[in-house]
Amino acid sequence: MVTRDAEFLERLLAMFKVEAREHLGVISAELTKMEKGVADNPPESIEIMYREVHSLKGAARSVNLADIVSLCQAVESVFSALKNGRMSLSPQASDLLLQTVDFCFRLVDGGKSPATERTVINDLIHRLDGLIPGQEPAASAVADKRVAVDSADPPIAETERVDPRNQTIAPDVAESPDQGVVSGPAASVTETVRISTAALDALLLQAEEMIAVKIATTQRMGELRDLKHRFDSWKKERQRDLSFATPRTRAGSGQISTEYFIPSFGARLTALVRAAEDDHRASASLIDTLLDDMKKTLMLPFSSMFEMFPRLVRDLVRTAGKKAEVTTDGGDIEVDRRILQELKDPLVHLVRNCLDHGIESPAEREKKNKPAHGTIRIEVASHDGKIEITVADDGRGIDIAQIVSAAVKQAKISPEAVAALDDREALQLMFQSGVTTSPLITDLSGRGLGLAIVGEKVEKLNGTVSVHTRRDEGTTFRLVVPLTLATFRGVLVRVAEQLFVLPATNVERVARSRWEEVQTVENRETLVVDGRPIAMVRLGDVLELKVAAARQPVDGPFVQVAVVGAAEKRMAFMVDEILGEQEVLVKPLGRQLPRVRNIMGATVIGNGRVVPLLNVPDLLKTAVKKVPSIIAGSAEAPVQSSSVLVVEDSITARMLMKNIIESAGYEVQAVVDGVEAIAALRSREFDIVVSDVEMPRMDGFDLTARIRSDKKLADLPVVLVTALESREDRERGIDVGASAYIVKSSFDQSNLLEVIGRLV
Amino acid sequence: MGTGRFDWDEIHRKIDAVGVAIDSGYAPTPEERRRILQRRAAQLAHEEEKEAVADTLEVVEFLLAHEHYGIESHHIREVYPLHDYTPLPGVPAFVLGLINVRGRILSVVDLKKFFDLPEKGVSDLNKVIIIGNETMEFGILADAILGVRAIAVSAIGPPLPTLTGIQEEFLHGVTVERLVILDAARILADGKIMVHQDI
Numbered sequence: 033m034v035t036r037d038a039e040f041l042e043r044l045l046a047m048f049k050v051e052a053r054e055h056l057g058v059i060s061a062e063l064t065k066m067e068k069g070v071a072d073n074p075p076e077s078i079e080i081m082y083r084e085v086h087s088l089k090g091a092a093r094s095v096n097l098a099d100i101v102s103l104c105q106a107v108e109s110v111f112s113a114l115k116n117g118r119m120s121l122s123p124q125a126s127d128l129l130l131q132t133v134d135f136c137f138r139l140v141d142g143g144k145s146p147a148t149e150r151t152v153i154n155d156l157i158h159r160l161d162g163l164i165p166g167q168e169p170a171a172s173a174v175a176d177k178r179v180a181v182d183s184a185d186p187p188i189a190e191t192e193r194v195d196p197r198n199q200t201i202a203p204d205v206a207e208s209p210d211q212g213v214v215s216g217p218a219a220s221v222t223e224t225v226r227i228s229t230a231a232l233d234a235l236l237l238q239a240e241e242m243i244a245v246k247i248a249t250t251q252r253m254g255e256l257r258d259l260k261h262r263f264d265s266w267k268k269e270r271q272r273d274l275s276f277a278t279p280r281t282r283a284g285s286g287q288i289s290t291e292y293f294i295p296s297f298g299a300r301l302t303a304l305v306r307a308a309e310d311d312h313r314a315s316a317s318l319i320d321t322l323l324d325d326m327k328k329t330l331m332l333p334f335s336s337m338f339e340m341f342p343r344l345v346r347d348l349v350r351t352a353g354k355k356a357e358v359t360t361d362g363g364d365i366e367v368d369r370r371i372l373q374e375l376k377d378p379l380v381h382l383v384r385n386c387l388d389h390g391i392e393s394p395a396e397r398e399k400k401n402k403p404a405h406g407t408i409r410i411e412v413a414s415h416d417g418k419i420e421i422t423v424a425d426d427g428r429g430i431d432i433a434q435i436v437s438a439a440v441k442q443a444k445i446s447p448e449a450v451a452a453l454d455d456r457e458a459l460q461l462m463f464q465s466g467v468t469t470s471p472l473i474t475d476l477s478g479r480g481l482g483l484a485i486v487g488e489k490v491e492k493l494n495g496t497v498s499v500h501t502r503r504d505e506g507t508t509f510r511l512v513v514p515l516t517l518a519t520f521r522g523v524l525v526r527v528a529e530q531l532f533v534l535p536a537t538n539v540e541r542v543a544r545s546r547w548e549e550v551q552t553v554e555n556r557e558t559l560v561v562d563g564r565p566i567a568m569v570r571l572g573d574v575l576e577l578k579v580a581a582a583r584q585p586v587d588g589p590f591v592q593v594a595v596v597g598a599a600e601k602r603m604a605f606m607v608d609e610i611l612g613e614q615e616v617l618v619k620p621l622g623r624q625l626p627r628v629r630n631i632m633g634a635t636v637i638g639n640g641r642v643v644p645l646l647n648v649p650d651l652l653k654t655a656v657k658k659v660p661s662i663i664a665g666s667a668e669a670p671v672q673s674s675s676v677l678v679v680e681d682s683i684t685a686r687m688l689m690k691n692i693i694e695s696a697g698y699e700v701q702a703v704v705d706g707v708e709a710i711a712a713l714r715s716r717e718f719d720i721v722v723s724d725v726e727m728p729r730m731d732g733f734d735l736t737a738r739i740r741s742d743k744k745l746a747d748l749p750v751v752l753v754t755a756l757e758s759r760e761d762r763e764r765g766i767d768v769g770a771s772a773y774i775v776k777s778s779f780d781q782s783n784l785l786e787v788i789g790r791l792v
Numbered sequence: 793m794g795t796g797r798f799d800w801d802e803i804h805r806k807i808d809a810v811g812v813a814i815d816s817g818y819a820p821t822p823e824e825r826r827r828i829l830q831r832r833a834a835q836l837a838h839e840e841e842k843e844a845v846a847d848t849l850e851v852v853e854f855l856l857a858h859e860h861y862g863i864e865s866h867h868i869r870e871v872y873p874l875h876d877y878t879p880l881p882g883v884p885a886f887v888l889g890l891i892n893v894r895g896r897i898l899s900v901v902d903l904k905k906f907f908d909l910p911e912k913g914v915s916d917l918n919k920v921i922i923i924g925n926e927t928m929e930f931g932i933l934a935d936a937i938l939g940v941r942a943i944a945v946s947a948i949g950p951p952l953p954t955l956t957g958i959q960e961e962f963l964h965g966v967t968v969e970r971l972v973i974l975d976a977a978r979i980l981a982d983g984k985i986m987v988h989q990d991i
Binding site: 241244530575576577619620621622623624625626627628629630631634636640641642643644682683684685687755 | 874875876877878879880881882883887888889890891892895896897898899901916917918924927928929930933985986987988989990
């Protein structure tokens with residue numbers, strides 16, 4: 033029982049902390065506004081703060097935080113006096129109130145207050161009480177209450193019983209000097225619930241998993257369509273055959289049921305395809321809506337972040353000895369919470385930057401005929417699914433020459449390259465790490481890291497950042513970021529027989545060029561894309577895939593490339609095939625593989641296959657390091673390689689045999705059982721078959737027998753590789769006509785290759 | 793010689809008591825009987841339990857390259873059939889690749905390669921045994937699963953490195969039937985099995 037209560041109280045406290053911070057945040061923001069005289073409607077601001085402090089008091093009482101209760105009580109009295117005009121908000125008053133709010137923040141974060149802080153609390157209450165005219169600090173009700181709180185360990189001697197259910201609207205008629213107003217706004221219930229962000233994130237994750245379902249239904253639909261297509265063409269062919277057939281066969285007894293069966297089968301297949309299409313459409317739209325709605329629940333207005341800026345600026349100008357204020361606009365625009373979180377640091381950096389580098393000292397400003405107070409404007413606007421945030425100051429502007437010389441000094445750019453820069457490009461230098469114009473490192477800025485962080489973070493969000501500056505008029509930073517984190521899109525490519533996904537954001541374009549256009553410059557292949565020469569590398573080489581030397585990528589006279597870029601680097605990666613762009617769900621590689629070179633994750637495509645997702649920055653780095661061996665490949669290619677059909681049901685054994693045989697220069701096709709082998713043998717010619725014996729559907733003995741009985745295939749060499757070691761099996765193998773019989777346990781590479789070499 | 797002397801009086805008294813009991817047709821009261829049976833049951837149960845917990849190891853026996861291995865079932869999450877896998881470029885040879893386990897992506901390790909065992913013959917490797925603890929999880933390749941066995945700890949002898957070629961640190965030991973018992977906890981915790989490539 034005791035522990036359950038303790039747990040409950042702990043949960044309650046956690047909830048209280050969240051709530052208290054919100055209340056205090058609002059009070060702090062409103063106070064700062066009033067203090068600067070920018071509040072739209074001062075009486076309303078006071079009203080808001082009054083309500084907030086009242087709610088906070090109720091909440092604090094429900095978790096037995098007596099110190100906060102008594103502080104709130106004193107603050108509430110001040111607001112009450114402000115409200116009914118008994119006093120006005122003097123600078124000292126607002127200072128003291130802010131100080132109290134700050135102190136409350138500390139109390140909230142620290143939980144219980146140590147005994148030493150009691151004196152601070154008493155002092156604050158005393159001074160707050162002193163603000164109210166006609167109310168002596170030592171006066172009646174409040175003082176009594178304070179004494180009670182100070183002395184008594186069981187907190188709140190004279191208040192009602194603690195009931196967590198009515199924490200925010202705890203009745204305290206006796207203490208509230210103006211009760212009517214309190215009950216008014218409190219009655220308007222907002223229709224919201226508090227949900228932990230962790231729970232929301234988990235829901236979003238699950239909703240995102242549904243993308244995999246959507247991709248799978250697309251795949252199923254395609255497969256069904258293909259099946260129907262095959263069936264239709266088979267039916268057509270059969271009808272043609274039948275029309276040539278003699279009437280006798282057509283009248284055969286089995287024929288009637290087949291004639292009946294085929295149309296009904298066809299009709300059902302058509303219906304199935306239609307149903308699959310309907311299902312796909314329905315689930316796709318449901319899943320898309322679900323994801324959209326889920327993302328909307330994660331939307332937060334910018335105002336939730338704006339609250340901190342007036343305070344930040346107020347504190348910063350004090351320490352810097354400047355005068356400035358911040359205005360915000362567009363606070364009601366909502367954005368994905370995850371984006372908002374990522375934007376917080378960049379915005380703080382930019383505001384600090386404006387104050388430190390932009391806004392001049394009051395004396396300097398006056399010399400320039402500017403108002404002593406500098407202004408920093410933060411504006412948010414949304415259009416076309418994007419959010420544009422501008423942070424502008426009316427300060428001295430940025431000295432471009434200074435930026436450039438700083439960059440040269442820090443060896444970020446060569447003096448020769450500087451000449452080629454235009455103003456816009458020169459300003460972009462600021463976003464490089466370590467470039468700072470500040471001769472002095474202050475705790476505000478000057479380390480040259482701030483803007484680099486801004487650039488990095490914004491880029492991570494798939495956004496852009498730009499600067500515009502005018503001497504003595506000011507500087508404007510413009511960030512453009514997406515409204516929500518988009519679902520990941522990838523370009524599916526094939527290299528040798530493997531599939532890979534390139535992140536679509538990194539793929540500038542895909543292209544098909546003629547081989548003749550590939551030119552070797554300094555032993556590196558280059559290509560001209562969109563009129564610009566670009567380095568070309570083979571993705572298979574960069575990934576060190578074992579590509580059979582003989583096999584050049586085959587697309588006739590064409591090369592397929594994906595032009596990939598990250599940061600300032602661009603490169604064309606040559607692949608065997610570009611299969612298209614699609615939505616992908618990125619997953620980690622599992623705990624055993626926390627970081628794999630060139631691979632950032634994996635995804636599951638429609639048919640359930642796992643496809644690695646390439647890490648473009650890694651690829652670009654690896655590609656630069658690697659010296660391409662373009663000449664090595666073509667020289668030793670065999671004139672005409674023999675082709676081998678490998679039949680094996682075990683995936684690992686299949687891959688092993690395929691690799692062994694391929695590395696010996698043969699061309700290999702691998703299938704999983706006898707039925708597929710027969711199909712493969714019908715579709716093209718092979719020089720030899722290497723088959724396992726134990727397989728589902730059709731085993732190696734049956735396969736051999738079928739090959740021997742087929743007129744066209746009868747002479748094809750067949751090698752059986754098997755786990756069956758008994759003499760009877762060996763004899764059976766010879767009976768059905770196998771050319772060689774290799775037992776798996778005594779298998780080794782040279783053995784197999786020698787046998788193949790002899791038979792081909 | 794104190795031991796040679798008997799307390800004849802005491803012996804006589806006991807014999808008399810037994811005689812009386814026999815004469816009166818001794819039978820324990822139901823209450824007494826219940827208590828005795830309970831005590832015996834508790835004794836029996838207790839010993840059984842102790843044996844099971846402390847003295848046997850539940851292992852899953854599997855075939856890997858024509859040899860028998862055992863791995864504690866405690867660390868096994870599930871056994872999954874291997875239909876298909878995706879090889880990864882640039883990883884150490886012991887990482888076979890990735891598989892899709894009901895939408896989750898998992899890496900698969902070829903223990904033969906991890907232990908540097910000589911490649912002998914070709915094997916089917918159609919099964920993946922998924923092992924894991926709180927911080928690590930991956931699949932290991934196996935040719936076939938032979939079943940679950942309880943093996944008495946006393947029957948596990950010290951590892952014979954010459955027999956298996958596996959470093960001693962990854963082994964619990966070898967049973968008399970030459971079943972090699974792998975130490976799953978050690979394998980999971982080994983730093984070498986984790987792939988962390990910086991560029």
